Amino acid sequence: QVQLVESGGGLVQPGGSLRLSCAASGNRFTLYIMGWYRQAPGKQRELVATITSDGSTNYADSVKGRFTISRDNAKKTVSLQMNSLKPEDTAVYYCNADHRWQVLHYWGQGTQVTVSS
Numbered sequence: 129q130v131q132l133v134e135s136g137g138g139l140v141q142p143g144g145s146l147r148l149s150c151a152a153s154g155n156r157f158t159l160y161i162m163g164w165y166r167q168a169p170g171k172q173r174e175l176v177a178t179i180t181s182d183g184s185t186n187y188a189d190s191v192k193g194r195f196t197i198s199r200d201n202a203k204k205t206v207s208l209q210m211n212s213l214k215p216e217d218t219a220v221y222y223c224n225a226d227h228r229w230q231v232l233h234y235w236g237q238g239t240q241v242t243v244s245s
Contacts, residue, residue: 130154130234132223137239140213144243148208150223150236157181161226162199162206166219166241176221177208190216213243 136148148164163178177187177197185197196209206223223236 130160130225130232132225132234132236134221134223134236134239137221137241139242139244141245142213142215142243144213145209145211146213146241147210148221148223148239148241150206152204152206152223152225157204158201159228161228162197163224163226164197164206164208165222165224166217167222167238168216168219171219173222179206210241213241215243217241218243 131153133151134148136146138146140146158181161178161180164176165173166176167173175188176191177185177195179185179197179199181201187195194210194212199206210217218241220238220240222238225234
């Protein structure tokens with residue numbers, strides 16, 4: 129059983145920055161591929177970024193060069209640094225944990241990010 133709690137969302141102007149954090153509870157944090165997803169009103173949930181326990185990352189094309197995902201295995205946390213934010217980045221951002229072997233997939237409650245002037 130894994131519980132995920134996101135924080136750090138809020139209102140920011142275009143071009144601004146925001147840092148999201150996800151705190152995980154449970155056992156064997158390193159067995160999970162961690163990720164951030166987002167869902168805008170009227171749209172499907174989409175992948176933003178993922179990171180493995182050894183630091184290998186993948187990003188959606190729309191955020192490459194602007195967002196950076198990181199994790200601290202000792203603290204069981206995952207972060208998403210978002211720079212040069214655009215209005216189209218507005219969405220609810222969700223933290224995700226995907227077990228490497230078992231069919232186990234966990235989601236946080238989400239945190240709202242609004243980019244508007």
